[in-house]
Amino acid sequence: MKQKDRRPKQQNTQKVAKPEATRFTVIEETELLVFLLAKMAQKSRNDVKILLRDKHIFVDGKPITQFNHVLKPEQIVEIHWKKAPEEQKYRGINIVFEDQYLIVIEKQAGVLSIATEKQKDNTAYSILSGHIKKQDPRNRIFVVHRLDRETSGLMMFAKSEKVQKLLQESWNATIQERTYLAVVEGYVEKKQDTITSYLVESKALIVYSNKNSEVGQKAITHYEVLKSNKNFSLLKVNLETGRKNQIRVHAKDIGHSVIGDNKYGAKTDPIKRLGLHAWVLAFKHPITGEDLNFETEIPAKFLGLF
Known part of the structure; x- marks a missing residue:
């Protein structure tokens, strides 16, 4: 009687390893986020932004985090799927x-x-x-x-x-966008506006508005209401000038002080911090001439009020 061969049979079960990096060649000028979304249709916009944020995207060998980085024909875009080594945290x-x-x-x-x-x-x-x-x-x-x-x-x-x-x-020429988020007290009825005044600092280090151009620095603030309820409003604020405490003073001027800002008239402090966040910074690199654009997450504490 023949014994059965009990040696395990070899099976072709090799897994196809995911490549460490995926490469694309740029054909025509476009922005990096637009390019990546077209090449990775299965990924959501948020997925791609996370890849950018976590430095998985390389252009000609350099990690790029700006979503609006301009690509030129013949450049090589690589997606490194493995997570980069953890950077020093502070x-x-x-x-x-x-x-x-x-x-x-x-x-x-x-x-x-x-x-x-x-x-x-x-x-x-x-x-x-x-x-x-x-x-x-x-x-x-x-x-x-x-x-x-x-x-x-x-x-x-x-x-x-x-x-x-x-x-x-060359600050004014170099900075292309400085956008802040401000949570202010009350319901702001005017959905967008521009506030202009001349700012003066007192001996007590309090900045206040005045209409006399000869004794103050001109300050121009543009705002747009993003969210609001009866207690608070979330404003998108763009600075045309960058004066000390400019947003805080102008918020007080329109009767809607920044939350947590008792120095400039706030009566509430719902998140135990000043409701002001430097959200977007875009500028032309002073040496390379490259346009750089950075955008942060909206603070969760701000959104929690709405």
Whole structure:
């Protein structure tokens, strides 16, 4: 009687491995997000934005996070499916863009932009200074603009005095968009408007509006109501000028102070922080000339009020 051969039979069960990267060649000029959506029809717009945010998308070998990055014919776009190595995380800030010339960060509410007499450490400046000195102890960081301590959102720092001066001296020409989100008290009836005044700072460091051009700096604020209810309104705010406390003062001027802003007339503090967030920052790179556009998530605490 023959015994059955009990050796396992070999089966062709090899799995086809997903490629580490998918490559595309650009045929005609277009924006990166438009290109990716066309090439990955099975992915949603949000899926693609997450791939961009998490640095899975490379153009000619460089990771790109801006959704509106302009592609030129013959460029190579790669989607790296494996997650990139975890970057250094810092408490209070998130680095969203960095090259040899500048750094763009998202700052959390409660973090100082730069040191004060009372606090020297754990500022955005000190954290970034430590970050770049890990790369080279001779590296330095330079302030380009500031956000109030209780304002969250996008900020930019330069890596050299030359780039700092280029940005500051050509600020109005370089900055293409600065959009803030502001949650203000009450129902704002006028759905969009422009507020213009001349801002003056008192000896007590309170900024206020005045109509006299000879004793104040001209400030122009454009706003649009995105959401509202009887208690609060969410405003999209674009600055034509960037004066100290400009949004906070102009919000008070129209009778709808920013929530949590007792310095400028707020009577409520529903989310235990100032209702102001630097949402979008778009500018022309001072060295490469590239158009850069960064957009953050709307703070969940803001949306929770609606």
